[in-house]
Amino acid sequence: MFWRRKKKSESVAATTATPRPARDPFEAIPLVxxxxxxxxxxxxxxxxxxxxxxxxKYARLLGRFLGRERESRIVLDEHxxxxxxxxxxxxxxxxxxxxxxxxxxxxxxxxxxxVISFTRDLMKRNLIQLKLKA
Numbered sequence: 667m668f669w670r671r672k673k674k675s676e677s678v679a680a681t682t683a684t685p686r687p688a689r690d691p692f693e694a695i696p697l698v699x700x701x702x703x704x705x706x707x708x709x710x711x712x713x714x715x716x717x718x719x720x721x722x723k724y725a726r727l728l729g730r731f732l733g734r735e736r737e738s739r740i741v742l743d744e745h746x747x748x749x750x751x752x753x754x755x756x757x758x759x760x761x762x763x764x765x766x767x768x769x770x771x772x773x774x775x776x777x778x779x780x781v782i783s784f785t786r787d788l789m790k791r792n793l794i795q796l797k798l799k800a
């Protein structure tokens with residue numbers, strides 16, 4: 667009544683399980699998202715403005731008020747401003763981390779951790795995108 671399953675032969679399992687080599691996250695190139703506007707404050711830091719159009723289904727619920735765009739403002743400190751100014755569409759995250767390491771006088775590991783953390787935060791807020799090299 668109950669049959670045993672046949673095991674896969676070792677030769678078949680070995681050919682199908684070829685792992686891909688892991689990509690280095692620091693090879694990615696950060697890009698500013700298309701709907702982000704940057705303003706400079708009086709003290710030289712940057713203010714990032716992200717405008718998101720309101721979906722039509724919500725406009726039906728709340729009437730005339732939601733015909734406008736939703737806007738979020740993020741005020742960067744001096745380190746965040748320096749990071750943002752390093753994003754030019756050509757530098758990868760390794761080059762940005764090296765520039766931050768030299769600017770902040772930090773060890774390489776701390777600079778890389780700061781770059782990964784800040785990049786993750788900006789990506790969660792849809793302020794930057796990453797482009798991978800082919």
